[in-house]
């Protein structure tokens with residue numbers, strides 16, 4: 001408690017990060033002539049919010065920082081000493097910032113995406129994936145020697161232990177590649193027990209090299225496994241994406257010769273998918289990482305979150321949807337079903353983008369380059385028709401539903417010869433970089449603790465226990 005010049009007591013709280021120099025929180029009893037929240041002697045925060053609790057008629061001044069209030073400041077709003085204090089209720093984190101981050105910036109209304117300040121369009125045009133990975137992880141674009149060293153280190157971590165290969169052989173022939181990917185990444189934890197020392201930056205960096213190096217190898221092995229083909233070892237003469245194509249597609253030739261257009265397309269797709277701030281899987285990475293679990297199981301958890309059809313699994317659903325529509329003339333009928341609420345238009349809509357997803361624009365261009373090599377995917381015509389109708393239709397316009405990154409990526413992946421169940425694995429490879437950057441940022445943020453939301457409990461108050469013989473059925477039988 002601090003005393004103001006008027007002699008009354010004021011609650012004072014924490015300083016907001018970033019140096020807001022102020023008594024952060026104060027409460028005054030307000031009457032008809034509202035008492036000033038920050039009377040003489042106490043410094044007003046640069047920006048603040050005044051809240052009057054109508055239950056108590058007390059007025060509080062809460063500091064603002066970057067347009068946010070600290071939820072913990074609300075806790076000080078109480079009806080009395082026994083009151084727990086006010087909480088915010090925000091299912092699905094619709095309006096809650098869980099961290100401060102300097103990695104990725106999105107302006108969903110304007111359709112802007114930047115990694116560390118650089119527009120995605122420029123990075124996709126001018127950089128390699130590993131260059132962008134370095135930028136995302138370390139905050140700056142690498143110099144030429146830095147990039148050479150970084151590439152060299154990643155390249156020398158692409159091999160996986162032979163036991164991992166054996167482990168993957170154990171999967172059923174029709175196992176979903178994403179299930180294989182998630183389990184194998186988690187299994188890496190058993191090979192690298194040193195990874196548990198998450199407090200050491202050096203140890204963390206070592207696991208980052210391992211993970212970025214090994215994810216394409218695991219993804220390619222999952223792909224070859226589903227086709228019943230022998231696994232192909234990494235080729236260190238090739239670039240990151242060329243080597244990935246080698247591990248996917250090498251057959252009996254002695255040396256795999258990657259197609260430069262396809263290798264560049266893979267590079268662009270990887271850059272576009274590398275990070276996307278606090279989405280469901282990044283939040284999972286941070287949540288699991290906050291318990292100080294090792295990075296392998298944390299990445300596996302993040303990949304599991306990505307696999308859902310409302311997140312990274314959407315590109316697989318887009319292809320299923322295009323298959324179901326079947327031809328351009330059936331598009332209007334399908335759109336009507338969506339508008340009637342029977343279906344969702346997969347690859348459309350986004351929690352953050354309320355404008356055209358900038359990644360979708362770049363992917364659309366990349367698709368043209370890929371089709372020059374592979375031949376045109378007939379699904380593109382259905383997709384273009386869907387997009388054309390949806391962008392004009394009031395239902396989609398009103399709700400600001402635009403194509404997202406998944407709308408066109410699946411069409412490219414299919415033209416490259418992948419079946420839809422492989423699409424999310426292709427997304428998980430580059431996103432591993434984003435998850436690791438979010439994890440590093442979390443562990444270096446002194447404000448972060450184990451993630452643990454509160455709940456608004458709506459269940460029973462304390463109940464009298466009923467002995468087994470006296471109970472009557474109240475729950476519908478569980479069907480199997």
Ligand SMILES: CC(C)(COP(=O)(O)OP(=O)(O)OC[C@H]1O[C@@H](n2cnc3c(N)ncnc32)[C@H](O)[C@@H]1OP(=O)(O)O)[C@@H](O)C(=O)NCCC(=O)NCCS
Nearest residue numbers: 310311314338344345346347348349350351399404405406
């Ligand atoms: C991405 C997604 C989960 C975001 O969901 P969200 O932010 O919770 O948005 P909401 O579900 O609240 O949607 C708002 C409105 O638009 C509608 N809507 C959202 N996405 C839609 C879609 N793809 N098709 C049809 N209607 C959609 C909702 O039904 C809702 O309508 P209502 O206001 O009449 O109830 C959602 O748009 C979606 O499911 N898209 C399809 C899956 C996909 O492509 N995911 C990849 C994301 S990169």
